[in-house]
Amino acid sequence: MTNNGLLNRRSFLYLGLGTAASVGALTMSKAIHPHQQIQAVTPLRRDFSVVGQTPLKQRAASKGLIxxxxxxxxxxxxxxxLAKVVxxxxxxxxxxxxxxNLIRPSADSFNFKRGDWFAKFARQQGMLLRGHTLVWHESLPSWFKETVNHQNAQQLLTQHIQKVLRHYAGQxxxxxxxxxxxDPKDGRSDGLRNTPWLKYLGKDYIEYAFRLAAEVDPKALLVYNDFGIEYDTPQHEAKRNAVLKLLERLKSRGVPIHALGIQxxxxxxxxxxxxKKLQTFLSRVADMGLKIMITELDVIDKKLPLDTRARDRFVAATYEDYLGAVLQEPAVITVISWGISDRYTWLSEFFRRADGAAVRPLPLDANLKPKLAWNAIARAFDRAPRR
Structure with a gap:
């Protein structure tokens, strides 16, 4: 997810700081899946207890999840x-x-130093590795705007995908x-966002990227990743419909796409x-033969009450309600947190709280200790159907 892009492209509905006194009257009943054994009570009264201290990866694995x-x-x-808790x-x-912008300092050079260190760390710890991202309209290097044009865009994209995937092939x-x-707001009938790639290569750049990636690294699961499809708003509904339209088109053309990533x-x-609306969407994705990955999970607490105990409970309830719903879909195979500790989170920079308090969006606090958010994720895994 990007910085200002998220601010501009999403509509947020939060509990205002001035309503902290009334939070006890709020319920989360609409956010609770009927198959979950959770009472429709306010987050301030919900029981987030878990049995044991089994790590999240083991709880997930016991249900066939990653x-x-x-x-x-x-x-x-x-x-x-941090390395130890990860x-x-x-x-x-x-x-x-x-x-x-992080691996291609010039049009003719690549720098894999940081990537190679990370890949080595994952191997040493016996962990799976996931690549992010090959084709995006943001995080482009400074030379891109002045260098890329209609004549060379496909050549540069081809070179990039081949070079990066060959370097990490099999890993x-x-x-x-x-x-x-x-981005449906851009007004195209197909819902595609107006990006440099669309401008220079046309709508088939997406198909081209997937076909090329499959040729270079046939063992990797190939994913289309996007945000803004989780909630029951007109904007998110339009985004869900556009995503389905894209996936249906790719599948009908035999494109080697394997999964949808939901940030x-x-x-x-x-x-x-x-x-129910989200589960209907997930079911339609699964009916295409696609897997589903939760790829950038965190909870924005920007306008929750200052009180840490109350705030942590609302964050935990958000995790538990969301995962309790999406994990009912067997096609969901992976849950990825966008950071694991409040010590390091992009939200500290791009979603600062007006009161200056530190944000608390992740499973572990800034001291790397489990919070109620950790409990909520653990509970969701424990209650999830086995894959």
Missing amino acids: YGADCGTLNLQSDPE ARECAMLVAGFLKW MHSWDVVNEAI SHLEANGNKFNP
Whole structure:
């Protein structure tokens, strides 16, 4: 997920700071899947207890699921404590440093140093590795705008996909081949976002990228990844429909796409979550023979009450309600947190709280201790049907 892009492209419904006194009267009944054994009570009264301290990766694995996280290479290199808890809790790591601007300093050169360190860490810990991302309209290097044009765009894209996938061939569980290519607000009948790739290569750039990726690394799971499809709003409904349209077109043309990635940057105490609508969408994706991955899971607490205990409960309830719904779909195979500790989260920069308090969006706090969010994820795994 990008920075200002998320701010501009999503509508957020939060509990205002001034309503903290009334939170006890709010219920989360609309966000609870009927198959979950959870009482329709306020997050302030919900029981988030878990049995034992079994790591999240083992709880997930017992149900045929993979749990992992995105953690920056520099953070893992400089913070042995973080590396230790990542190895304990996660079965998969996201190599999010493989964006164009981080590995391609010039049109003719690549730098895989950070990526190689990360891949080595994953191997040493017996963890799966996931690549993010091959084709995106953001995180492009400074030379891109002045260099790329109609004449050379396909050549540069081909070179990039071939070079990167060959370098990591056989090491990746999955790749986000194309990221965030849909935006209905751009007004196209097919829902595609107006990007440099669309401008220079036309709508078939998505198909081209998937076919090329499959040729270079046939063992990797190839994923289309996007955001803004989780909630019951007109904007998210339009996005879901456009995603389905894209997936249906790719499948009808025999394109080697294997999974849909749903980023899942969630709204704490969002009152527009409709489990049935989301599950219907997931079922339609699964009916195409596609797997589903939750790829960038976190919970934004920007406008929740300052009180840490209350805030942590609303964040935990958001996790439990969302995962309780999506994990009912057997095609969901992976849950990836976008960070694992509040010590390192992109939300600290792009979704700062007005009161200056530290954000608390992830399973572990800044001291790397489990929070109620960890409990909520653990409970969702424990209650999930076995794959």
